[in-house]
Amino acid sequence: MRSALFLFVFLATFTSSPDSFAAIDYHLEIKILPAEQRLEGKVVLQFKAEHPAPLTMQLSQHCRISSVNQAGQPIPWTFADGLLKVAPTSAADLEITYQGRFTDPVPTAPGHNEDPGYGVSAVISPRGSYLSGAVAWHPLLSSPPARYLVDIRLPAPGEAILAGQRLTRDSAAGWNRSSWSIDYPLAALTLAAGDYQVFEDHSGAIPIYAYFYPESAELAQTYLQQSREYLNLYQQLFGPYPFHKFAVVENFFPTGYGLSSWTLLGSSVIKLPFIVKTSLGHEIAHSWWGNGIRVDYAQGNWAEGLTTYVADYLYQEQQSAAAARQYRMNILSDYASLVTPANRIPVAEFSSRNSKASQAVGYGKAMMIFHMLRLKVGDQLFWQGLKEIAATRMFTAIGWDDFRDYYSRRSGEDLRPFFQQWLNRAQGPQLALAKVRAAATESGWVVSGELRQQAPYYRLDVPLQVATADGAKTSILTLRGAQQSFALQVREKPASLRVDPDMDLFRVLTPTEIPATVNSIRGSEHLLVLRGDTALPSVTARQTLLAGLRKPQHPLTATADADQQSLVDHDLLIFGSSTKLEPPTASEFQGSAPQKIAVTDNEVLFIVTRNPFNQAHYAAWFLADSAADSAVARKIPHYGKYSYLHFAGATNTDKQIISPADSPLQVTFPK
Numbered sequence: 001m002r003s004a005l006f007l008f009v010f011l012a013t014f015t016s017s018p019d020s021f022a023a024i025d026y027h028l029e030i031k032i033l034p035a036e037q038r039l040e041g042k043v044v045l046q047f048k049a050e051h052p053a054p055l056t057m058q059l060s061q062h063c064r065i066s067s068v069n070q071a072g073q074p075i076p077w078t079f080a081d082g083l084l085k086v087a088p089t090s091a092a093d094l095e096i097t098y099q100g101r102f103t104d105p106v107p108t109a110p111g112h113n114e115d116p117g118y119g120v121s122a123v124i125s126p127r128g129s130y131l132s133g134a135v136a137w138h139p140l141l142s143s144p145p146a147r148y149l150v151d152i153r154l155p156a157p158g159e160a161i162l163a164g165q166r167l168t169r170d171s172a173a174g175w176n177r178s179s180w181s182i183d184y185p186l187a188a189l190t191l192a193a194g195d196y197q198v199f200e201d202h203s204g205a206i207p208i209y210a211y212f213y214p215e216s217a218e219l220a221q222t223y224l225q226q227s228r229e230y231l232n233l234y235q236q237l238f239g240p241y242p243f244h245k246f247a248v249v250e251n252f253f254p255t256g257y258g259l260s261s262w263t264l265l266g267s268s269v270i271k272l273p274f275i276v277k278t279s280l281g282h283e284i285a286h287s288w289w290g291n292g293i294r295v296d297y298a299q300g301n302w303a304e305g306l307t308t309y310v311a312d313y314l315y316q317e318q319q320s321a322a323a324a325r326q327y328r329m330n331i332l333s334d335y336a337s338l339v340t341p342a343n344r345i346p347v348a349e350f351s352s353r354n355s356k357a358s359q360a361v362g363y364g365k366a367m368m369i370f371h372m373l374r375l376k377v378g379d380q381l382f383w384q385g386l387k388e389i390a391a392t393r394m395f396t397a398i399g400w401d402d403f404r405d406y407y408s409r410r411s412g413e414d415l416r417p418f419f420q421q422w423l424n425r426a427q428g429p430q431l432a433l434a435k436v437r438a439a440a441t442e443s444g445w446v447v448s449g450e451l452r453q454q455a456p457y458y459r460l461d462v463p464l465q466v467a468t469a470d471g472a473k474t475s476i477l478t479l480r481g482a483q484q485s486f487a488l489q490v491r492e493k494p495a496s497l498r499v500d501p502d503m504d505l506f507r508v509l510t511p512t513e514i515p516a517t518v519n520s521i522r523g524s525e526h527l528l529v530l531r532g533d534t535a536l537p538s539v540t541a542r543q544t545l546l547a548g549l550r551k552p553q554h555p556l557t558a559t560a561d562a563d564q565q566s567l568v569d570h571d572l573l574i575f576g577s578s579t580k581l582e583p584p585t586a587s588e589f590q591g592s593a594p595q596k597i598a599v600t601d602n603e604v605l606f607i608v609t610r611n612p613f614n615q616a617h618y619a620a621w622f623l624a625d626s627a628a629d630s631a632v633a634r635k636i637p638h639y640g641k642y643s644y645l646h647f648a649g650a651t652n653t654d655k656q657i658i659s660p661a662d663s664p665l666q667v668t669f670p671k
């Protein structure tokens with residue numbers, strides 16, 4: 001799910017000093033004309049300085065200026081290359097009238113695209129309207145104004161929404177009107193409009209709105225109730241909610257944007273049953289981290305990692321320790337499957353997601369950094385620290401250095417080495433055990449050996465757990481160089497030794513530790529795509545899946561034409577089945593997979609296992625007996641962490657993960 005910090009490059013060009021913030025009040029009147037795909041706008045700037053300086057404002061080249069007046073008289077202006085230049089002649093109100101036409105094409109059946117908005121930045125249409133602040137659909141000052149007052153009109157039954165507090169909402173003579181006030185620093189406005197039904201609730205004094213199309217109206221109460229619960233949770237964790245409202249708004253094309261005081265979710269997204277329990281909370285958490293406290297992009301984007309940790313991950317932790325461990329395991333598996341020497345970057349260089357690999361860095365690895373920080377400084381200080389940072393830095397931009405300095409000061413430990421290695425190195429530590437043995441002593445047993453890491457060497461505190469009949473004993477081994485010996489004493493005969501058993505440490509998993517998943521195929525650099533003989537998906541479904549896996553032009557080979565060495569040397573994606581390459585049996589899966597893997601009666605299966613010809617590689621089967629196979633093909637890449645997917649028609653009915661059989665960081669001692 002994409003969180004909307006998508007304006008980072010644009011917003012980074014603006015300052016928000018107290019002086020510039022207090023210089024101008026910005027009044028905007030907008031009339032949206034969906035049938036004509038255009039808007040009519042009037043901006044009135046009220047100056048607080050006696051001698052306003054010349055202004056240079058950004059404005060979309062899809063706009064044209066009608067007039068620029070001051071004190072009722074025209075004044076000179078120029079508009080070229082997206083820049084409107086005006087030199088006020090006095091401190092009187094400056095009035096700009098303009099028109100704009102926005103016609104970005106909107107996909108009717110969007111496939112997979114690393115751009116979370118499918119290339120749509122500004123569109124006005126009868127289906128709906130979306131105007132991103134990044135396209136400057138209204139004149140943008142070089143610094144945020146002191147206050148926005150915005151009045152929006154559009155033909156009924158249309159409704160519009162943007163940031164800030166809703167002051168009025170009414171209807172007259174076939175037009176719907178709403179007015180809004182924004183009194184915190186905001187460089188640009190993003191607007192959504194459509195034929196919405198509007199639902200309302202409250203969380204204490206905070207209004208909660210749902211702007212839903214009639215087809216989704218039955219979901220509104222669920223979203224309002226869950227929003228209430230998330231707001232209550234995060235106010236306990238981080239302090240007062242920083243905005244005047246929260247709104248869930250349905251978009252007419254797929255999006256998952258978190259904006260200041262609202263989230264914009266596509267119609268196809270909002271209907272997914274898990275969104276209200278996961279992604280909705282993620283966007284609300286952004287109210288504090290990313291939209292409230294802003295990101296200093298010169299140090300990289302920390303907000304996605306922190307929001308993932310206090311939302312998606314926290315919900316699993318609240319469910320159970322096992323669920324939290326599985327989430328951390330999924331993070332490490334995704335990183336190992338998707339991030340390669342060709343695409344890896346340091347966390348400090350992550351700005352926004354543009355691929356699954358960058359997401360594994362900026363969301364996943366960054367999330368693990370906050371997890372390791374929490375373990376290092378302790379629960380109480382970690383959560384207290386976030387609350388204090390929220391209280392003292394709201395509506396300012398901060399970077400990783402601010403987290404480093406705060407927790408160093410409060411913990412009394414210099415955390416510069418910790419942050420430096422995790423933020424500035426593109427790699428991750430890779431660990432291995434050596435010379436492990438268990439020996440009896442007079443007082444019990446000693447488990448000894450060496451823990452090794454590949455260069456460049458990390459400073460690590462690594463949990464080692466010895467299991468005995470009496471239970472498990474965990475010790476922390478300090479690893480600073482290439483290797484460190486250990487000798488762990490226990491009273492009873494040891495059954496096993498495990499390194500980092502709870503997956504609390506960010507590290508690059510070895511191939512045998514990584515579950516075979518959809519992402520294993522997506523991240524493959526050596527993929528052989530094969531066509532089977534039976535249960536063969538349609539041509540459209542095959543093309544759709546390859547596009548979704550970011551391999552749209554990959555050649556297709558008949559299984560009968562594939563030589564043995566190619567099967568050994570590659571990861572395999574098999575469309576359909578053949579006697580040469582039959583799917584695995586159910587014994588390889590956990591849970592309730594059918595005894596024979598086959599499709600009948602409107603079923604679709606996607607199965608990923610180890611390559612039967614070479615366990616160092618992967619093999620996946622896409623099996624279909626359904627006219628819905630193309631719709632399923634669009635969905636499969638979204639199930640990246642799973643090994644087994646079953647669909648009845650286009651509906652997923654079962655999903656499972658094949659856990660690795662063993663790990664090189666685990667030793668089982670003979671009985």
